[in-house]
Amino acid sequence: MFKYLEPDKTCVLIHETKVIYESKENSVKPFVKYIYYHGLPKENTILIDKVIGVAIANVALYCKLNTVYGLIISKPALDLLQKNNVNVHYETLVDHILRRDKTDICPMEKKILTANSYEEAFNYLKQIVIDNNPIHLK
Numbered sequence: 513m514f515k516y517l518e519p520d521k522t523c524v525l526i527h528e529t530k531v532i533y534e535s536k537e538n539s540v541k542p543f544v545k546y547i548y549y550h551g552l553p554k555e556n557t558i559l560i561d562k563v564i565g566v567a568i569a570n571v572a573l574y575c576k577l578n579t580v581y582g583l584i585i586s587k588p589a590l591d592l593l594q595k596n597n598v599n600v601h602y603e604t605l606v607d608h609i610l611r612r613d614k615t616d617i618c619p620m621e622k623k624i625l626t627a628n629s630y631e632e633a634f635n636y637l638k639q640i641v642i643d644n645n646p647i648h649l650k
Contacts, residue, residue: 513581513601516560524560525553532557540567540620544641547575547634564589564602565609567624570633572598584609586621 516524516531523542525533533550535542543561546553552575553559559572564582569589572580573596580593585602586609593600609618620640627633 513558513560514583514603517562517583522562526558526560527554527556540571540637541641543568543571544634544637547571548638548642553577563609564593565618565621566592567609567618567620567633567637569593570624570627570630571637574630574634588621 513526516526516534520536521534522538523533523535523546524531525546532553533542533546535545537545543559555576557575557577558579558581559568559577560581561568562583564572564580564585566586566588568582569580569592572593577598579599579601581601582589583602584604584606585600586606588608590600590602590605609621610616611618620637623636624633627636
């Protein structure tokens with residue numbers, strides 16, 4: 513399945529063996545934009561993403577996805593997905609998703625930990641990606 517990310521894709525959604533969405537954008541942008549513009553993915557849609565952290569894991573659970581593939585996945589994201597019976601396939605497991613400068617945990621990951629539901633997590637991310645509102649990320 514990871515072949516769908518080659519050569520330069522970051523996020524791919526597949527439904528019934530057909531690619532329904534692909535993006536080259538980084539971070540949570542592509543998955544959040546897909547949901548905003550197209551609605552929730554159909555049942556049995558598969559997410560393939562370069563990096564799966566807690567933010568993407570929450571959105572996957574909001575979408576009720578059953579299967580996700582990540583080249584890199586964080587331990588908290590893996591735990592969350594497995595706890596919710598999502599089939600998870602990955603190549604590299606890391607402690608946390610870090611900022612680009614590697615000085616701290618990604619601010620979106622931290623913010624998502626304050627969400628009380630998967631829907632609230634998605635709405636936080638939508639504010640950042642669609643509304644271009646940083647919602648006080650630290």
